[in-house]
Amino acid sequence: MSSANERSYTYEDYKETADWLLNRSGQKPKVAIICGSGLGGLADLLENKTVIPYKDIPRFPQSTVHGHAGQLVFGQLKGKPCVCMQGRFHYYEGYGIATVTYPVRVFHLLGVETLIVTNAAGGLNPDFNVGDIMLIKDHVNMPGFSGVNPLRGHNEERFGTRFPCMSDAYDREMIRLATETAVEQGCSSFLQQGVYCNLGGPCFETIAECKMLQSLGVDAVGMSTVPEVIVARHCGLRVFGLSLITNKAVVDYSSEQRANHEEVLETTRKRALALQGLVSSLLAKI
Ligand SMILES: O=P(O)(O)O[C@H]1O[C@H](CO)[C@@H](O)[C@H]1O
Ligand code: HPA
Numbered sequence: 001m002s003s004a005n006e007r008s009y010t011y012e013d014y015k016e017t018a019d020w021l022l023n024r025s026g027q028k029p030k031v032a033i034i035c036g037s038g039l040g041g042l043a044d045l046l047e048n049k050t051v052i053p054y055k056d057i058p059r060f061p062q063s064t065v066h067g068h069a070g071q072l073v074f075g076q077l078k079g080k081p082c083v084c085m086q087g088r089f090h091y092y093e094g095y096g097i098a099t100v101t102y103p104v105r106v107f108h109l110l111g112v113e114t115l116i117v118t119n120a121a122g123g124l125n126p127d128f129n130v131g132d133i134m135l136i137k138d139h140v141n142m143p144g145f146s147g148v149n150p151l152r153g154h155n156e157e158r159f160g161t162r163f164p165c166m167s168d169a170y171d172r173e174m175i176r177l178a179t180e181t182a183v184e185q186g187c188s189s190f191l192q193q194g195v196y197c198n199l200g201g202p203c204f205e206t207i208a209e210c211k212m213l214q215s216l217g218v219d220a221v222g223m224s225t226v227p228e229v230i231v232a233r234h235c236g237l238r239v240f241g242l243s244l245i246t247n248k249a250v251v252d253y254s255s256e257q258r259a260n261h262e263e264v265l266e267t268t269r270k271r272a273l274a275l276q277g278l279v280s281s282l283l284a285k286i
Helices: 011-025 040-045 102-110 142-146 172-185 207-215 226-234 261-283
Strands: 031-035 047-053 071-077 080-086 114-123 133-141 191-198 220-222 238-248
Touching: 011 047, 011 071, 011 102, 031 040, 031 102, 040 080, 040 261, 080 102, 102 226, 114 133, 114 226, 114 261, 133 142, 133 172, 133 226, 133 261, 142 191, 172 191, 172 238, 172 261, 191 226, 191 238, 220 238, 226 238, 238 261
Parallel strands: 031 080, 031 114, 114 238, 133 191, 191 220
Antiparallel strands: 047 071, 071 080, 114 220, 133 238
């Protein structure tokens, strides 16, 4: 199951990156936000920003996907010290799974307590519309079925236990608060809850794959997020996740629809402000 790109990191590696960031930013964030495809505008809301390109950060990978700027933004949002990843790493970019999730442990060592993950995803639930925001209540780690798990290998006890529980991965109180906030923000008409499933990508799914995922009870499909959440829960972070439904997964052989990244980015442009409003108002409550 290992690949040539797979590499492991020591506790000291993560610590060195965290210490470097602390020294460079002078900030100790309590909340980390990972911005999904086309959703990097969230970071622009921060006040007193310090922007650090990934290429300057020791051991950080580089963003290679359109819609992922490739920089960390430190600052305050609603008075809360935050760090935003404007650009995440995906397995399909060729990185090993430990590299994809490297920033999460660095955030933990910086003192982050809450991780907010956002992504663009294809809607599988027939009741979902393009532009809906789905609060992630659970996930299916599809690559995990064949052993691709970011916790594979030596377990570093200073981060967490060998066998972490995942039945409480997504914080229920934050889901409740977000639902309440959506009503206040006037966006409850396009708010959903559901199960997110990650696939390896970079291909979009076949029709047969979409039908299979639907039959498994999956509501939205993407190519990210779950490895980050697993690593975050392993080291005790509270996790809240949002999927923006950017396109409807194709489940019908007569359909003329073809999934494509341009459509994904187009939907994020239309819904970015609503999603940003929801996240920042939620932050004010935690
Ligand atoms: O999950 P994020 O990073 O939002 O990106 C999603 O959008 C891309 C496909 O358009 C894939 O990378 C998929 O995972
Ligand atoms: O339909 C999709 N499938 C997988 N990943 C995605 N990211 C956005 N839309 C999709």
